[in-house]
Amino acid sequence: MDFLQHHIESLIFCSPDPIKPEDIRACLSEMFEAEVPMEDIQAALEKLLQKYEDDNYPFKIFSMGGGYQFLTKPAYQSSISILLKQKSKKRLSTSALETCAIIAYKQPITKHQIEQIRGVNCDYAIQKLLEKELIEIQGKSDGVGRPILYGTTAKFMEYFGINSLKDLPMPKDFSKDENEIGNEDEKEHEIIAAELEEKEYNAQENINSEITSQENTTDNTNGDHSSPTTPPTEENFSSESQTPEGPVE
Numbered sequence: 001m002d003f004l005q006h007h008i009e010s011l012i013f014c015s016p017d018p019i020k021p022e023d024i025r026a027c028l029s030e031m032f033e034a035e036v037p038m039e040d041i042q043a044a045l046e047k048l049l050q051k052y053e054d055d056n057y058p059f060k061i062f063s064m065g066g067g068y069q070f071l072t073k074p075a076y077q078s079s080i081s082i083l084l085k086q087k088s089k090k091r092l093s094t095s096a097l098e099t100c101a102i103i104a105y106k107q108p109i110t111k112h113q114i115e116q117i118r119g120v121n122c123d124y125a126i127q128k129l130l131e132k133e134l135i136e137i138q139g140k141s142d143g144v145g146r147p148i149l150y151g152t153t154a155k156f157m158e159y160f161g162i163n164s165l166k167d168l169p170m171p172k173d174f175s176k177d178e179n180e181i182g183n184e185d186e187k188e189h190e191i192i193a194a195e196l197e198e199k200e201y202n203a204q205e206n207i208n209s210e211i212t213s214q215e216n217t218t219d220n221t222n223g224d225h226s227s228p229t230t231p232p233t234e235e236n237f238s239s240e241s242q243t244p245e246g247p248v249e
Contacts, residue, residue, distance in 0.1 A: 004028070004036070005044040012048070018067030021045065097196050099125040100134060104156070104168060104196075108138045108149035126150065134159060160200055168196075 011024055021041055028036040045061075045068065052060035062071045072080060092100065099122050102114050114122050129135045138151040152165070162168065 004040060005047055007031070008041065008044050009048055012061060012068050013070055015067075015069065018063075018065045018069040020067040023067070091200060092197075093125075094197075095120075095122075096125045096128055097200075100129055100152075100156070101196050103129075103135050103150050104152050104165065107151035108141075109151075110141055110143070110147040110149060112147060114150075160196060161202060 007028060008024055011027055012019055021038065025036055025038060025041055028041070048061055048068075049063075051057075057073075058076050059070050059072045061068050098118060099114060102117050103109055106113065106117075111122060111126060114126070126135070130137075132155075133153055134156045135150050136153045138149045140146040141149055157164065157167075
């Protein structure tokens with residue numbers, strides 16, 4: 001049973017979302033090449049729930065959305081909030097913002113096309129944007145050598161606080177100086193990058209406000225009760241940060 005319990009524990013740990021017993025059973029059945037009784041899975045889950053209730057663990061398995069997920073306990077919210085605030089202060093560099101702006105408006109686009117617009121090598125900026133999941137590979141071009149095509153992700157919209165790409169400022173919205181010197185595309189992406197930087201700042205300020213509000217709510221709750229007997233809710237727990245990560249150099 002311990003062997004089965006360890007496998008279930010690892011599945012819950014690596015799952016980014018609450019994992020349902022049916023999904024656990026499907027994984028185990030495929031691995032063992034035999035049907036695993038749901039009763040054994042439920043028994044192992046009960047043991048795991050009891051195990052992480054112990055004060056020696058700063059996290060526990062929480063039942064939510066019909067599944068199970070590891071989340072930190074409310075007592076550690078203060079230190080986690082500080083970490084999230086520190087991460088939210090980190091910002092994308094100018095080069096990363098410009099590269100991101102070009103991809104957002106020209107997608108799908110190849111690295112060579114990005115570099116033609118910016119006039120500099122973009123390997124590092126693209127790699128960092130990929131690591132932060134703000135852009136993704138969307139296939140290959142039909143051109144010579146079949147270069148990789150890049151486009152933005154759902155996390156890109158979350159990071160900049162927009163609901164869809166339609167919410168991005170359109171180039172036609174920007175006024176142009178008749179005496180302005182320079183390539184039109186180059187000037188355009190610099191202006192758009194500045195606009196994205198403002199959206200990035202506003203989105204992260206909203207995140208900081210939400211974190212502060214949650215801290216105040218927690219402090220008020222703790223002040224109203226002499227002991228933490230109130231049942232924990234989803235809001236009292238913190239899982240992996242989904243706040244925008246920070247700067248790309």
